[in-house]
Amino acid sequence: MHGLYKQAKLQAVTRAAFTSIRFFLSQATFMRSHRDSYDYTYLLQHCIGTKSIKQVHAQIIIGGFEQNPFVATKLVGKYTECSDSNMVDARKVFDCLWDRDVFMWNMVIQGYANLGPFVEALNVYVAMRGSGVSANRYTYPFVLKACGAMKDRRKGQVIHGQVVKSGFDSDVFVGNALVAFYAKCQEVETSRRVFDGIPQKDIVTWNSMISGYTVNGYADEALVLFHAMLKDETIRGPDSATLVGVLPACVQEAATQEGLWIHSYIIKSGMEVDAALGSGLISMYANCGRLKSAQDVFDRISDKNIVVWNAMIRCYGMHGHADEALKMFSELVEIGLRPDSVIFLCLLSTCSHAGKVAKGWELFERMGDYGIEKNDQHYACMVDLLGRAGFLGEAVEFIKTMPVRAGKDVYGALLGACRIHNNIELAEEVAGKLFVMDPDNAGRYIILAKMYEDVGRWEDAATMRKTLGEKKIRKPFGCSSIEVDCVRHTFGVEDESHPFTEQIFDTLERLDRIMEKSQ
Numbered sequence: 419m420h421g422l423y424k425q426a427k428l429q430a431v432t433r434a435a436f437t438s439i440r441f442f443l444s445q446a447t448f449m450r451s452h453r454d455s456y457d458y459t460y461l462l463q464h465c466i467g468t469k470s471i472k473q474v475h476a477q478i479i480i481g482g483f484e485q486n487p488f489v490a491t492k493l494v495g496k497y498t499e500c501s502d503s504n505m506v507d508a509r510k511v512f513d514c515l516w517d518r519d520v521f522m523w524n525m526v527i528q529g530y531a532n533l534g535p536f537v538e539a540l541n542v543y544v545a546m547r548g549s550g551v552s553a554n555r556y557t558y559p560f561v562l563k564a565c566g567a568m569k570d571r572r573k574g575q576v577i578h579g580q581v582v583k584s585g586f587d588s589d590v591f592v593g594n595a596l597v598a599f600y601a602k603c604q605e606v607e608t609s610r611r612v613f614d615g616i617p618q619k620d621i622v623t624w625n626s627m628i629s630g631y632t633v634n635g636y637a638d639e640a641l642v643l644f645h646a647m648l649k650d651e652t653i654r655g656p657d658s659a660t661l662v663g664v665l666p667a668c669v670q671e672a673a674t675q676e677g678l679w680i681h682s683y684i685i686k687s688g689m690e691v692d693a694a695l696g697s698g699l700i701s702m703y704a705n706c707g708r709l710k711s712a713q714d715v716f717d718r719i720s721d722k723n724i725v726v727w728n729a730m731i732r733c734y735g736m737h738g739h740a741d742e743a744l745k746m747f748s749e750l751v752e753i754g755l756r757p758d759s760v761i762f763l764c765l766l767s768t769c770s771h772a773g774k775v776a777k778g779w780e781l782f783e784r785m786g787d788y789g790i791e792k793n794d795q796h797y798a799c800m801v802d803l804l805g806r807a808g809f810l811g812e813a814v815e816f817i818k819t820m821p822v823r824a825g826k827d828v829y830g831a832l833l834g835a836c837r838i839h840n841n842i843e844l845a846e847e848v849a850g851k852l853f854v855m856d857p858d859n860a861g862r863y864i865i866l867a868k869m870y871e872d873v874g875r876w877e878d879a880a881t882m883r884k885t886l887g888e889k890k891i892r893k894p895f896g897c898s899s900i901e902v903d904c905v906r907h908t909f910g911v912e913d914e915s916h917p918f919t920e921q922i923f924d925t926l927e928r929l930d931r932i933m934e935k936s937q
Contacts, residue, residue, distance in 0.1 A: 455483055455486050455488045455489045458474060458477070458478050458481070458483055458486075458489045458492070459488060459489060459492045461474045462474055462489075462492045462493060462496045463492070465496055465500065466500070467500055468497070468500055468507065471493075471496050471497060471500060471507075472507075475493060475511075478493065484511075484514065485515065485516060485517075487515075487517065487519065487522070490511060490515055490522070491521060491522055491525065493511050494508045494511050494512055494522065494525050494526065494529075495525055497511065498525065498526075498528070498529035498532075498533070505526075505529050505530055505533055505534075505538070508525075508526065508529055509526065512526050518549070518551070519551070520546075520551050520552065520553070520554055520557065523542065523543075523546040523551055523557070524554070524556050524557050524560060526542050527539045527542050527543055527546075527557065527560045527561060527564075528560040530542060530564065531560045531561070531563040531564040531567070532563075534567075536564040536565075536567045536568045537564075537568065539560060539561060539563075539564035540561060540564055540565070540573060543557065543561045552584075553580075553584065555586055555589050555591050555592055556591070558577065558580075558581050558584075558586060558592045558595060559591060559592060559594070559595035561577050562574060562577055562578075562592075562595040562596060562598070562599040563595065563598075563599070565577060565599055566598060566599040566602035566603065567602075569602060569603050570603075571603040571605065574599050574600075574603065578596060581596070587615075588615075588616070588617055590616055590618055590619065590620055590622075590623060593612060593613075593615070593616040593623065594616075594620075594622045594623050594626050596609075596612045597609050597612050597613050597616075597623065597626040597627055597630065598626045598629075598630065600612060600630070601626065601627070601629070601630025601631075601633065601634065602630075602633075604634055606630060606631065606634050606636060609627065609630050610627065613626075613627045618652075619650075619652070619653075620653075621653055621654075621656075621657055621659075621660065622659075624643070624647040624650075624653065624660065625657070625659045625660050625663055627643060628640050628643050628644055628647070628660065628663045628664050628667075629659075629662075629663035631643060631667070632663055632664065632666050632667045632670075633666075635670070637666075637667040637668075637670035637671045638667075638671060640663070640664055640667035641664065641667050641668070641671060641673055641676060644656075644660070644664045644667075644676070647660070655683075655687070656683070657689075658689060658690075658692070658694075658695055661680050661683075661684065661689075661695060661698070662694045662695055662698055664676075664680070665677065665680060665695075665698030665699065665701070665702055666698065666701070668680070668702050668705075669698075669701050669702050669705045672705060672706065674702075674706045677699075677702040677703070677706070680699075680702075681699055681702075681715075684699075691715065691718060691719060692719070692721070693719060693721060693722065693723045693725060693726050694725070696715055696716070696718075696719040696722075696726055696729075697725045697726045697728075697729040699712075699715045700712045700715050700716055700726070700729040700730055700733055701729050701732070701733070703715065703733070704729070704732065704733035704736060704737070707737065709733060709734070709737060709739070712729075712730065712733045713730070713733075716729075716730045723755075724750075724755055724756070724757070724758055724761070727746065727750045727755065727761070728758070728760050728761050728764060730746060731743045731746050731747060731750075731761060731764055731765065731768075732764045734746065734768075735764050735765065735767060735768030735771075736768075738771065738772065740768050740769065740771075740772035740774060743764070743765065743768045744765070744768075744777065747761065747765060756788060757788055757790075758790065759785075759790050759791070759793065759796070762781060762782075762785050762790060762796065763795055763796060763799060765778075765781050766778055766781060766782060766796060766799035766800065766803065767799050767802075769781065769803060770799055770802045770803040770806055771806070773806065773807055775803060775804065775807050775809070778799075778800065778803045779800075779803075782796070782800055794822070794824075794825045794827050794828060795827060797816075797817075797820055797822070797824070797827075797828050798825075798827035798828045798830070798831045799831070800816060801813045801816060801817060801828050801831040801832050801835070802831040802834065802835065804816060804835075805831060805832055805834065805835020805836075805838070805839075806835055806838060808839055810832075810835060810836065810839060810841055810844060813832055813835065814832070814844070817829075817832070825855065826852060826855040826856040826859075829848050829851050829852050829855065830852065830856070830862070832844075832848050833845060833848045833849060833852060833862065833865060833866075834865070836848060836869075837865050837868075837869060840869070840872065840873075842869050842870070842873060845865070845866060845869055846866070849862055849863075849865070849866045857889075857891075858891055859891075860886060860891045860892060863882050863883070863885060863886050863891065864882075864886075866882055867879045867882035867883050870882065
């Protein structure tokens with residue numbers, strides 16, 4: 419009902435806008451001599467869709483206002499806003515202008531940075547510099563956004579150099595864009611250096627760095643920075659963007675306390691739980707096993723998009739509630755939402771762990787009905803589905819008939835299935851492929867070594883482990899973490915890197931002595 423209401427409201431607004439425009443244009447015969455730039459900008463303000471913009475555009479040309487900077491700026495902005503992700507019309511208006519100020523150049527650069535092609539944002543920026551117009555504090559963020567979208571580190575660094583030469587390196591607006599750019603290019607340390615160099619940080623500065631840490635897998639650093647932001651007296655408190663950025667870090671680090679605090683803060687502050695924030699909360703509750711809390715959040719989100727549904731389906735799937743996950747998928751389809759590749763990946767994994775081979779096959783076949791292209795991960799899920807159920811022969815045949823070349827994920831799933839069902843002959847064959855495809859993954863060698871040990875082939879097991887040493891391939895160490903006074907401390911096996919190592923080991927020795935005396 420909510421969606422139908424929004425659609426009806428939009429239609430009503432559109433009809434009203436067209437009525438206003440038709441009335442104005444119908445007066446063209448006797449009002450033309452009295453019309454000024456304000457009239458056109460007023461009309462453009464009320465245009466909804468490209469068709470109505472072009473009608474007003476035609477009258478602008480007839481009235482001789484196409485070179486008016488006020489009207490042209492509004493026209494370019496409106497085309498950029500309503501042209502269905504296409505900059506063609508806006509660019510035509512821009513190219514016909516004789517005199518362009520920095521505001522006009524910025525609008526076109528911004529349009530390309532938002533809609534693409536991103537390289538055109540840089541091309542227009544270069545043309546602007548060549549025309550003698552100097553960039554301002556708004557130009558650089560748009561150009562850096564385009565560089566970040568292309569992950570073009572080299573060009574972004576050139577822009578950074580020009581920022582410094584122009585004296586905008588201490589500007590918070592430009593600094594925020596630099597933090598976001600380097601984070602998108604996975605230059606997290608550089609991003610942090612820029613962050614530290616911004617003298618007056620605003621909420622966007624903190625959000626950009628927290629999000630940069632989270633997206634690049636630095637969850638612990640994201641949480642530490644989040645706590646530091648809460649202590650900054652110049653910041654009133656986290657906003658929705660802050661929480662959307664830090665919630666995935668809570669999921670990665672299993673930071674339940676932070677996640678619960680965030681949800682409490684949302685409720686107390688009266689913040690709206692939209693799709694982005696809601697999906698983050700659902701994932702957080704899913705990760706700590708609170709399915710009912712996740713479902714409550716899901717039920718309270720008024721405008722659920724595909725990301726929200728995916729988070730809830732994943733929540734049920736990861737905890738073995740396959741029937742609930744499949745039921746939610748049916749509901750999603752019934753209300754008219756189009757499932758994406760991520761949802762099918764989640765469902766296939768759910769079916770695999772639940773042993774629902776027939777249902778998994780059915781879902782795999784239905785992907786084509788929604789125009790979803792199967793990727794390596796989907797094929798890996800199907801191999802895992804067949805392999806876990808004991809259909810190793812079928813899994814091998816499935817790989818042979820795949821329309822794409824099987825990658826390490828596919829063969830990794832098959833090796834795992836061989837381990838479950840103790841098929842050492844097939845495991846040797848699959849492992850041989852993986853040693854070529856994924857030579858630095860210690861897990862492949864260890865699986866085969868353990869299988870050799872299970873059947874008493876000690877020499878072969880020793881050879882596998884010796885190979886690991888010779889190739890200097892090391893399995894990542896496990897670690898533990900503890901939170902003390904809102905600060906998370908992480909420890910690895912025999913880790914002596916912590917600044918309070920001596921105190922920690924002294925405490926452990928005293929605890930050992932106490933335990934010995936109590937026995």
